[in-house]
Amino acid sequence: MxxxxxxxxxxxxxxxxxxxxxxxxxxxxxxxxxxxxxxxxxxxxxxxxxxxxxxxxxxxxxxxxxxxxxxxxxxxxxxxxxxxxxxxxxxxxxxxxxxxxxxxxxxxxxxxxxxxxxxxxxxxxxxxxxxxxxxxxxxxxxxxxxxxxxxxxxxxxxxxxxxxxxxxxxxxxxxxxxxxxxxxxxxxxxxxxxxxxxxxxxxxxxxxxxxxxxxYVGIPREIARTFPDRLLELCGYALYKGITGHVDGESPAAALGVDRLVETAYAAGENAAPTISQDD
Ligand SMILES: O=C(O)CCC(=O)C(=O)O
Missing domain, CATH: 2.60.120.620 (q2cbj1_9rhob like domain)
Structure with missing residues (x-):
């Protein structure tokens, strides 16, 4: 469009x-x-x-x-x-x-x-x-x-x-x-x-x-693994704003067993974990 x-x-x-x-x-x-x-x-x-x-x-x-x-x-x-x-x-x-x-x-x-x-x-x-x-x-x-x-x-x-x-x-x-x-x-x-x-x-x-x-429950994992990246994201297999939806700190795509949409929670850009000085 x-x-x-x-x-x-x-x-x-x-x-x-x-x-x-x-x-x-x-x-x-x-x-x-x-x-x-x-x-x-x-x-x-x-x-x-x-x-x-x-x-x-x-x-x-x-x-x-x-x-x-x-x-x-x-x-x-x-x-x-x-x-x-x-x-x-x-x-x-x-x-x-x-x-x-x-x-x-x-x-x-x-x-x-x-x-x-x-x-x-x-x-x-x-x-x-x-x-x-x-x-x-x-x-x-x-x-x-x-x-x-x-x-x-x-x-x-x-x-x-x-x-x-x-x-x-x-x-x-x-x-x-x-x-x-x-x-x-x-x-x-x-x-x-x-x-x-x-x-x-x-x-x-x-x-x-x-x-x-x-x-997650409705679509069998073996079917979800065949999805292209954008469809995987739409089905919730990416992090939301770099945080929400993580599994052990990683993108849910990793838990699904695909090596795409790799991401670590709290690591990206404006959603990075805030840095607080340990001296304070
Ligand atoms: O079939 C339609 O035109 C609308 C159906 C609908 O709004 C619904 O099931 O919530």
Missing amino acids: EKAELEIRHKQIEEEGYTILENAIEPDLIAEFRDEIHRVERERDTAPKGNTVEGFKTLRTYNLLAKSASFQKMPVHEAVLPLVEKVLEPDCLLSGMTSMDLGPGEVPQPLHPDDFVINVKRPHPPLVCTTIWALTDFTEDNGATRIVPGSHKRDQLPDYSQSYESIPAVMPAGSVLVFDGALWHGSGQNRSGDSWRLGINVQYCAGFIRTQQNQ
Whole structure:
């Protein structure tokens, strides 16, 4: 993404809470992700969870990095990651990856922010950044994600017994909705009659926050060891600000058994351990 474009998109997220990157992803890649989700759903015989959050006609698959190497291309994609890094910080983490395959007849999901478990005073600077990738067209009829523009600036969580005015994030397959995790949103109603709406949520959080999906336990070590450096960092295998996340004073990558991202805690630059004179 060009620098000027990045600034414009960032400003939209600051002001409205979201932006839509239309046709941002290569069609072949979108087809590959779609096929992989359908394969995993078939192999796991995925069924709806049957609750208001996860849906009654929706097939959800979590922890996608453990399911197929194809999905390694998503969190680091150059059309999206630079914007996420600008909304959060370059040291952000991958908080989780989930597919939402919304079946005909699905009812609307309650509007919610993705950072609702984070107990800090609202409004606050972005702590979570969510990207929803459209693997099919998202239309008002098939349940496009609904959003409440500007709601990331509110000082309260939604009252789940109320209804709120929202708009559908209509976008063609290959587009990505990017929003501040404080924005109220939810999957829409699928009243298409016969079509499925497939999206993947690639969610990030600031580096000092606990990720929603546990990457260390969820992704087998032999799979994590194959990740390129940037993906390893996003999955928490680097030190945060040169300190947080260390294992015996070293980068967690060493504990994973890879010889990349080598780092010693407290050793680097402004995060070096303070020097205190022993004579005082
Ligand atoms: O499926 C969607 O459009 C949004 C899903 C969502 O917001 C969620 O599951 O938290």
